[in-house]
Amino acid sequence: MSLFEAVILGIVQGLTEFLPISSSAHLVIVPALFGWTFDPQVVFPFDVIVQVGTLVAVIIYFWKDLRKILFAWFRAIQHRNLFETQDARLGWFILLATLPAGIAGVAIKSLVESAFHSVSATAFFLLGTAALLFLGEGLGKHTRSLAQMSARDAIIMGLFQALALFPGISRSGATITGGLLRGLDRSSAARFSFLMSIPIMLAAGGLEGLHLLGQPDLWAYTLQLLTGFLTAVGVGYASIHWLLGHLQRHSLKGFALYCFILGMGVLLWQVF
Template structure:
């Protein structure tokens, strides 16, 4: 993998991780469309570790929220009143929302890796993302805020996130749809979606890091990883700022149309 290829893929990752069009799907399709071929295990590790760049983008953008949640969470444990404060409760809800993806991801790791090798499967799941976004707009009443989220909402959104282990099913799209079908307004659904991405990305990065150590000639792979990481971090931060502003005024129909068009193009043109 060259530095230019790493830059392009890092840009794709950063822009599509938070915008609900499936970063994993784009990372499968972009090399295919550009005629780039990478070893399967190397491509999977690159994709997951470059997500750590977008993780840093979330940490920076929501640093005040995360600091308040973390301090309140541990303060509640120390005082043996884990649910006394709103921020502490939010910490527990984020943990609960993470569990479905962690359990399903560990049980289905090999199956997920195989799915990443098939552009056709990616095309099908891009269409599924489009359907989820349309359902969210039609079914969601958008009357609830972040403060209204309870454990049932958290689990529902968590299982929505587990769907996005497959390429083409957008993580942000699935969790936005999960939140909106529980009648959260769009900004609240997006904020919870981005916050709950933190533990999942950390866990995926740790697993991919272990796989990275098993690669031959690891040192030669580090410069492309660094370029991809930095590019994803910067573009991811920009994407978060833009999307939060966009969702305060617009629906998800634009992204649904894009996913549907891309999915159909993949199914019709890629062999």
């Protein structure tokens, strides 16, 4: 893997992790389109590192919110009043939203891993993301704020997050759709989508990090790994900021159309 390829894939991860167009799909499709082939000893650590980069980006962006939520959550436990404040409630909702994907990740791990080796399957799932986004825009009422969120909303968004285990199903797209279908406005659904991504990304990053320690000659690719990581952090932070502003004025239909065109394009490319 060259430094140029590391920068491009870092940009792809940083953009597509938070924009509702599926990072997993793009990390499968982009190398296939350019005919890039990488040493398996580089691919696994690189994928882990750039995913950690986007995790760092979302933590930095929401640091003030996370600190308030954590302090309120611990105080609520100390006071034995779990829903003492809005921030404490939000902390519990984030944990509730994490459960479905965590359970599904263990239950269907082998099925998910097999899907990552198929460009065609990834394209089909990308069409699924397009359908979800159109569904959320068409059926959602977009009237409720984060302060009006309930435990049921959190669980349903968590179920939608479980769909995103498959490559091509956008995690942010699926969870935002879940929020829209529950009546949340776009900005609130997106904000909670980003917050609820943190525990699952921490867990996944931790598990993959343990496997990473066993990789031989890891330090031989330090420059590529560091380049991809820093690129993913910077681009990921910028994409969060841009999307939250964009959704205050615009719908998700543009992203849905993009996913549809890309998915159909890749399927046709595979056929011809």
